[in-house]
Amino acid sequence: xxxxxxxxxxxxxxxxxxxxxxxxxxxxxxxxxxxxxxxxxxxxxxxxxxxxxxxxxxxxxxxxxxxxxxxxxxxxxxxxxxxxxxxxxxxxxxxxxxxxxxxxxxxxxxxxxxxxxxxxxxxxxxxxxxxxxxxxxxxxxxxxxxxxxxxxxxxxxxxxxxxxxxxxxxxxxxxxxxxxxxxxxxxxxxxxxxxxxxxxxxxxxxxxxxxxxxxxxxxxxxxxxxxxxxxxxxxxxxxxxxxxxxxxxxxxxxxxxxxxxxxxxxxxxxxxxxxxxxxxxxxxxxxxxxxxxxxxxxxxxxxxxxxxxxxxxxxxxxxxxxxxxxxxxxxxxxxxxxxxxxxxxxxxxxxxxxxxxxxxxxxxxxxxxxxxxxxxxxxxxxxxxxxxxxxxxxxxxxxxxxxxxxxxxxxxxxxxxxxxxxxxxxxxxxxxxxxxxxxxxxxxxxxxxxxxxxxxxxxxxxxxxxxxxxxxxxxxxxxxxxxxxxxxxxxxxxxxxxxxxxxxxxxxxxxxxxxxxxxxxxxxxx
Numbered sequence: 001x002x003x004x005x006x007x008x009x010x011x012x013x014x015x016x017x018x019x020x021x022x023x024x025x026x027x028x029x030x031x032x033x034x035x036x037x038x039x040x041x042x043x044x045x046x047x048x049x050x051x052x053x054x055x056x057x058x059x060x061x062x063x064x065x066x067x068x069x070x071x072x073x074x075x076x077x078x079x080x081x082x083x084x085x086x087x088x089x090x091x092x093x094x095x096x097x098x099x100x101x102x103x104x105x106x107x108x109x110x111x112x113x114x115x116x117x118x119x120x121x122x123x124x125x126x127x128x129x130x131x132x133x134x135x136x137x138x139x140x141x142x143x144x145x146x147x148x149x150x151x152x153x154x155x156x157x158x159x160x161x162x163x164x165x166x167x168x169x170x171x172x173x174x175x176x177x178x179x180x181x182x183x184x185x186x187x188x189x190x191x192x193x194x195x196x197x198x199x200x201x202x203x204x205x206x207x208x209x210x211x212x213x214x215x216x217x218x219x220x221x222x223x224x225x226x227x228x229x230x231x232x233x234x235x236x237x238x239x240x241x242x243x244x245x246x247x248x249x250x251x252x253x254x255x256x257x258x259x260x261x262x263x264x265x266x267x268x269x270x271x272x273x274x275x276x277x278x279x280x281x282x283x284x285x286x287x288x289x290x291x292x293x294x295x296x297x298x299x300x301x302x303x304x305x306x307x308x309x310x311x312x313x314x315x316x317x318x319x320x321x322x323x324x325x326x327x328x329x330x331x332x333x334x335x336x337x338x339x340x341x342x343x344x345x346x347x348x349x350x351x352x353x354x355x356x357x358x359x360x361x362x363x364x365x366x367x368x369x370x371x372x373x374x375x376x377x378x379x380x381x382x383x384x385x386x387x388x389x390x391x392x393x394x395x396x397x398x399x400x401x402x403x404x405x406x407x408x409x410x411x412x413x414x415x416x417x418x419x420x421x422x423x424x425x426x427x428x429x430x431x432x433x434x435x436x437x438x439x440x441x442x443x444x445x446x447x448x449x450x451x452x453x454x455x456x457x458x459x460x461x462x463x464x465x466x467x468x469x470x471x472x473x474x475x476x477x478x479x480x481x482x483x484x485x486x487x488x489x490x491x492x493x494x495x496x497x498x499x500x501x502x503x504x505x506x507x508x509x510x511x512x513x514x515x516x517x518x519x520x521x522x523x524x525x526x
Contacts, residue, residue: 069099082413086481087437087474088134107419108507112494122159122497128152132473156483157208162499166263167329167357175262175329179208181482184408184429185232187216189279189288190369194466195455198438200225202475215267217291229260234267236302238292247308256326263329271335271366271380271409278370282449283458312348320354331358335380339389346393355402361386363409367432369456370447383409391424414485422506437478438471
């Protein structure tokens with residue numbers, strides 16, 4: 001009886017381990033060999049399936065196993081690790097040395113032989129910020145035990161006399177900013193309600209910053225944290241449009257009356273797509289459609305440009321009317337394609353005597369929830385080329401002191417932010433860094449509504465991964481870490497405030513060890 005039982009068990013094991021897999025492979029072999037769609041599968045049915053598996057899992061394998069710490073794109077492992085550590089632990093320390101390849105071309109911040117001491121810096125450290133930080137209890141190869149503790153941290157605000165004021169001489173309600181870093185445009189729809197809520201709450205806790213609504217208008221979730229908002233208006237006119245798609249001055253007045261909205265931004269383009277926004281139908285819920293005044297469950301494609309104006313002069317006149325009607329600062333978001341086009345825009349400002357309160361420059365390396373490959377890869381100048389170009393042109397036409405430049409495009413660490421400020425920016429926008437602070441793992445499926453960490457999805461099944469009451473602290477810790485790091489960068493350059501970075505504080509080293517400092521935009525890079 002025992003022998004019979006063992007024999008039956010052995011046969012079952014053989015069937016499970018050998019026969020069943022063999023039958024599956026034979027079926028795959030014959031079915032794939034007959035199909036007409038895939039050439040590889042006709043000749044190599046089994047190996048072809050292995051190839052498809054490797055192709056599908058390739059991005060994850062490269063990110064976690066095969067790329068070195070400096071190779072990942074759009075951001076490498078070291079940059080992602082910086083955000084995660086700053087957000088969870090408010091930690092920025094590394095050991096042993098940098099992994100940067102110093103033989104390559106690149107920008108460097110100029111250190112001063114006699115840097116500033118902390119007590120010499122113009123910092124405002126009150127009121128303190130109450131947050132939560134992680135503490136590691138035990139870390140092993142396959143596990144990490146940690147817990148959150150209450151913490152009180154310094155806010156690293158600008159001194160009152162260094163605060164940046166948008167619309168100081170143009171509107172009745174200027175926008176005063178006590179920090180140089182804010183959240184770049186991210187719409188409700190591109191991001192889910194939990195992500196938007198966590199960002200709003202975290203930024204509100206940190207203070208001294210702003211949250212750009214993105215082109216999807218103001219949602220209830222943007223308002224959760226009582227944070228200052230810059231409302232973005234794109235060619236789709238979401239939030240200020242009639243049912244017929246025309247600009248509504250009445251709806252604009254209503255938005256202007258909202259206390260949390262401190263400024264407006266007209267988006268002509270962004271770095272990853274020189275066109276209007278795109279949201280797939282499955283992400284357009286009833287609520288999102290109502291906020292945007294659209295039909296739900298239909299794919300959204302904003303027009304390539306505004307119908308309200310067709311040239312720079314028309315744009316500036318529209319900006320001026322918005323300021324007059326709304327009483328709040330108005331800026332434009334652009335991507336610079338050439339010096340000639342940028343100069344035409346600045347010339348129009350000079351001729352009309354109308355200057356936007358701020359100009360947001362998004363580099364061609366900027367991100368997006370959904371765009372086309374060719375637009376993301378090959379259109380628009382990178383931020384570090386465009387910034388000095390615009391800065392020089394505004395100075396050439398004696399307009400630099402009448403506006404502010406906001407830079408964006410992969411600026412998620414203090415050193416990159418300091419470089420942007422040195423190249424001409426007054427303020428900096430960060431988008432994907434904040435996405436990482438609420439859990440983004442750079443899966444690059446933002447457009448599919450299947451974000452594995454619940455950030456860029458409106459699907460409740462995926463959103464459950466994002467716990468707002470934990471992620472809000474990470475957002476707060478991340479932006480305060482950026483501000484602290486930026487003040488430290490100012491210290492080593494010998495200036496007492498990050499508002500004082502200039503072209504003299506950045507240097508470009510070529511692979512031939514030639515350096516350029518304090519030059520014009522073209523000389524600095526070439």
